[in-house]
Amino acid sequence: MPISEDVVVVGGGVAGSIAALSAAETGASVRLVSYKKSTLRHASGLIDVLGFTGDGEGPLADPFAGLDSLAERHPYRIVGEDAIREGLALFDEIAGDEYRGSHTDANALVPTHGGAVKPTARYPRAAAAGVASDDRDTLLVGFATMTDFEASLAADHLAAAGVPFDVSGVTVEFPKTFRADAKITRYAKALDTDEAVGGRGTREALAAAVEPHLDGAERVGFPSLLGDDHRHEVRADLESYLGAAVFEVPMGPPSLPGLRLEDLLFDALDEAGVGISSGNKAVGYETDDGDLSAVVVDRNGREIPYHADAFVLATGGLVGKGIDSSREGVREPIFDCYVPHPDDRYDWFVDDAFGDHPFATFGVVPDDRLRPTRADGHAEYENLFAAGGVVGGADVAAEKSASGVSLATGVVAGREAGETA
Numbered sequence: 001m002p003i004s005e006d007v008v009v010v011g012g013g014v015a016g017s018i019a020a021l022s023a024a025e026t027g028a029s030v031r032l033v034s035y036k037k038s039t040l041r042h043a044s045g046l047i048d049v050l051g052f053t054g055d056g057e058g059p060l061a062d063p064f065a066g067l068d069s070l071a072e073r074h075p076y077r078i079v080g081e082d083a084i085r086e087g088l089a090l091f092d093e094i095a096g097d098e099y100r101g102s103h104t105d106a107n108a109l110v111p112t113h114g115g116a117v118k119p120t121a122r123y124p125r126a127a128a129a130g131v132a133s134d135d136r137d138t139l140l141v142g143f144a145t146m147t148d149f150e151a152s153l154a155a156d157h158l159a160a161a162g163v164p165f166d167v168s169g170v171t172v173e174f175p176k177t178f179r180a181d182a183k184i185t186r187y188a189k190a191l192d193t194d195e196a197v198g199g200r201g202t203r204e205a206l207a208a209a210v211e212p213h214l215d216g217a218e219r220v221g222f223p224s225l226l227g228d229d230h231r232h233e234v235r236a237d238l239e240s241y242l243g244a245a246v247f248e249v250p251m252g253p254p255s256l257p258g259l260r261l262e263d264l265l266f267d268a269l270d271e272a273g274v275g276i277s278s279g280n281k282a283v284g285y286e287t288d289d290g291d292l293s294a295v296v297v298d299r300n301g302r303e304i305p306y307h308a309d310a311f312v313l314a315t316g317g318l319v320g321k322g323i324d325s326s327r328e329g330v331r332e333p334i335f336d337c338y339v340p341h342p343d344d345r346y347d348w349f350v351d352d353a354f355g356d357h358p359f360a361t362f363g364v365v366p367d368d369r370l371r372p373t374r375a376d377g378h379a380e381y382e383n384l385f386a387a388g389g390v391v392g393g394a395d396v397a398a399e400k401s402a403s404g405v406s407l408a409t410g411v412v413a414g415r416e417a418g419e420t421a
């Protein structure tokens with residue numbers, strides 16, 4: 001059976017998921033094609049909108065106050081503030097009670113595993129008790145077998161950053177013994193199922209290991225591994241054993257909050273009736289009379305065309321492989337869209353590691369409807385739209401705007417595609 005939908009979205013990260021939902025809201029039939037798992041399993045699960053201005057000033061208390069500082073062709077300037085708010089509103093609907101931050105325009109300051117304080121617009125409910133505007137004294141807890149969270153070091157960094165509370169860190173043994181390279185999900189599962197250790201459950205045993213170090217702390221932060229399916233129950237139990245609020249500190253990859261966010265997005269896609277083909281790489285395209293007619297997907301070595309009236313490209317930036325770089329240059333590998341970049345590779349970087357690197361803003365160049373354009377400024381195709389990290393013009397890592405850009409462009413690209421179909 002040939003595959004044919006109104007809209008095909010390529011990419012299963014934040015941008016692709018939101019674009020697919022937005023297209024479905026127009027009444028279009030939608031299929032989402034995604035290669036491997038998205039970069040969400042590496043991401044923190046935080047939803048940043050804008051933490052720093054285009055000139056690096058910040059952290060910003062109000063992300064919307066920084067929009068005018070951004071370059072004229074920044075994706076936010078193209079889609080406008082209303083689209084950012086629309087993207088956030090759609091996200092809030094999907095996230096329901098799992099996320100916090102929707103009550104205010106202001107950024108929250110969330111401590112990260114390195115001991116930095118990060119401005120973000122939406123954060124998991126599990127991280128809520130850790131926000132830095134809260135002045136309750138804090139104990140951070142790391143585990144001997146998890147070397148990527150040094151609780152004392154993170155506490156020192158937070159104290160040096162001037163947070164308005166006393167903070168200390170301690171390393172304890174996790175009640176169950178895991179190898180140093182054990183997957184984070186092993187810890188989460190032991191807490192989820194409350195496996196018995198030494199005659200009591202893992203949750204109680206963990207609280208007993210931490211309790212002697214409390215020293216008056218009113219809240220306790222753990223790495224993000226406090227359960228998965230039963231995470232709220234795990235935190236509630238730890239809180240009652242410890243008599244202190246408990247929160248998760250967002251971690252680097254692999255990230256349980258990122259996986260939980262992916263689950264939320266895919267549940268919403270299922271509910272909206274979006275067809276999902278995952279594990280398949282889009283490798284090319286077909287055209288008909290100058291318009292795109294299909295994206296070609298490699299299924300176990302067979303090239304299958306997925307036909308549609310309109311398409312959304314949401315394959316991510318350099319990290320997600322939506323933009324590819326090699327000695328020959330920088331390219332968008334599926335539709336071969338134009339990606340401007342200096343010919344000389346040495347001009348892709350600057351000497352200062354923290355400087356403004358041109359490569360950070362590489363991506364397709366969208367027109368006002370988010371259609372990738374050619375070098376002459378015309379749309380590559382009337383029926384191809386782009387969203388998220390594949391869109392150039394934003395240094396999302398420096399500005400702390402990655403997921404916000406994905407939400408805002410996703411909502412617009414999805415709607416444009418749905419209305420074109």
Ligand SMILES: Cc1cc2nc3c(=O)[nH]c(=O)nc-3n(C[C@H](O)[C@H](O)[C@H](O)COP(=O)(O)OP(=O)(O)OC[C@H]3O[C@@H](n4cnc5c(N)ncnc54)[C@H](O)[C@@H]3O)c2cc1C
Nearest residue numbers: 011012013014015035038043048282315316320388389403
């Ligand atoms: C380590 C890390 C930490 C992060 N932390 C934060 C944070 O703290 N706050 C924040 O707001 N954002 C953060 N992000 C960014 C955020 O998670 C997203 O990566 C970003 O919003 C871009 O999303 P995207 O959907 O455009 O791309 P991606 O998330 O990269 O998704 C791209 C999708 O396209 C698919 N794909 C790519 N090529 C093909 C192909 N040829 N065929 C089919 N499918 C394809 C991929 O499999 C994937 O599903 C982080 C990202 C990383 C990697």
